[in-house]
Amino acid sequence: MLSASGEYSMDEEDFRPLIELLSRTERIAILTGAGISAESGIPTFRGEEGLWKKYRAEELATPSAFSRDPKLVWEWYNWRRGLIAPVEPNQGHKILAKWEKVFPGFCLITQNIDGLHQKAGSKNIIELHGNIWKLRCVKEGTITDNRDFPLKEIPPYCPSCGELLRPHVVWFGESLNYEILHRAYGLSSSCELMFVIGTSAVVQPAASLPLMAAEVGAKVVEINPDPTPLTPYADFSFRGKAGEILPLIDKNLNRSSGA
Numbered sequence: 597m598l599s600a601s602g603e604y605s606m607d608e609e610d611f612r613p614l615i616e617l618l619s620r621t622e623r624i625a626i627l628t629g630a631g632i633s634a635e636s637g638i639p640t641f642r643g644e645e646g647l648w649k650k651y652r653a654e655e656l657a658t659p660s661a662f663s664r665d666p667k668l669v670w671e672w673y674n675w676r677r678g679l680i681a682p683v684e685p686n687q688g689h690k691i692l693a694k695w696e697k698v699f700p701g702f703c704l705i706t707q708n709i710d711g712l713h714q715k716a717g718s719k720n721i722i723e724l725h726g727n728i729w730k731l732r733c734v735k736e737g738t739i740t741d742n743r744d745f746p747l748k749e750i751p752p753y754c755p756s757c758g759e760l761l762r763p764h765v766v767w768f769g770e771s772l773n774y775e776i777l778h779r780a781y782g783l784s785s786s787c788e789l790m791f792v793i794g795t796s797a798v799v800q801p802a803a804s805l806p807l808m809a810a811e812v813g814a815k816v817v818e819i820n821p822d823p824t825p826l827t828p829y830a831d832f833s834f835r836g837k838a839g840e841i842l843p844l845i846d847k848n849l850n851r852s853s854g855a
């Protein structure tokens with residue numbers, strides 16, 4: 597929390613108002629971004645160590661990049677699948693998986709495609725930007741699970757029609773799946789409290805979800821080591837790593853509920 601002196605420090609007192617709020621809150625929405633997986637060793641997109649520092653999004657994460665050079669795009673995704681495959685969920689993912697069982701009106705919306713929330717045990721996940729472990733036929737639209745690393749062929753082709761397969765992810769300039777987005781809108785505009793964890797809050801339409809929640813009177817809790825465009829709208833801003841802040845909140849929750 598930002599102290600009066602402008603320094604960030606965290607003690608149990610900082611969590612008390614949030615813990616009190618949580619004790620009388622039923623509908624909790626969570627929005628996660630790449631930052632929650634950073635402590636598992638997966639690079640984020642923006643910032644000094646981010647993927648977009650080394651790679652150009654326009655050459656790798658757009659439909660036109662894929663039309664131009666599907667092999668290049670697939671080589672990049674194959675490399676990222678290799679980074680993600682051996683990685684384990686961290687404390688942040690695990691606590692969210694636990695909260696799904698603890699809070700009756702809990703929902704998890706993620707921008708991440710890495711599958712780490714599932715690996716941590718979360719069951720009900722709204723994946724806004726798809727999943728790197730799924731492939732989609734560009735002609736038939738069929739989606740298949742595929743965990744091969746390395747991929748058997750680059751680029752891969754559809755066994756049914758012979759057309760190209762693409763990663764089942766949402767690239768810049770592409771619309772998000774209508775049903776998924778509308779579920780996310782519905783949950784955001786009906787929650788009482790939203791945690792926004794590890795996202796730079798710049799990519800639309802995901803970045804609008806917390807604002808939608810705030811508009812209907814929900815409290816917004818941001819967990820991020822750095823400020824974001826959302827920070828001025830957050831009711832609580834915990835400036836730290838998800839894998840450190842979430843366990844602190846969870847510990848205080850347990851204490852106040854006597855668990």
Ligand code: BJW
Binds near residue numbers: 820837
């Ligand atoms: C920690 C931490 C720790 C570190 N603990 N935290 C102008 C205005 C408005 C919109 C647009 C515009 N021009 C174009 C658009 C649309 C565009 C967009 O929003 N662009 C903005 C960049 C301006 N959006 C789209 O194109 C979307 N589609 C769409 O809008 O359709 C309609 C439309 C089309 C065209 C024009 C207008 C409308 C689709 C977006 C798809 C995003 N796809 C990607 C790639 C997915 C596949 C893949 O992975 O390969 O999704 S891009 C990338 O960004 C990825 C992420 O999900 C997404 C968000 O990133 P995220 O998760 O926030 O990560 P970072 O790296 O940005 O931030 C990490 C944060 O974690 C940081 O804040 C750290 O501080 C923090 N952190 N360690 C907690 N331990």
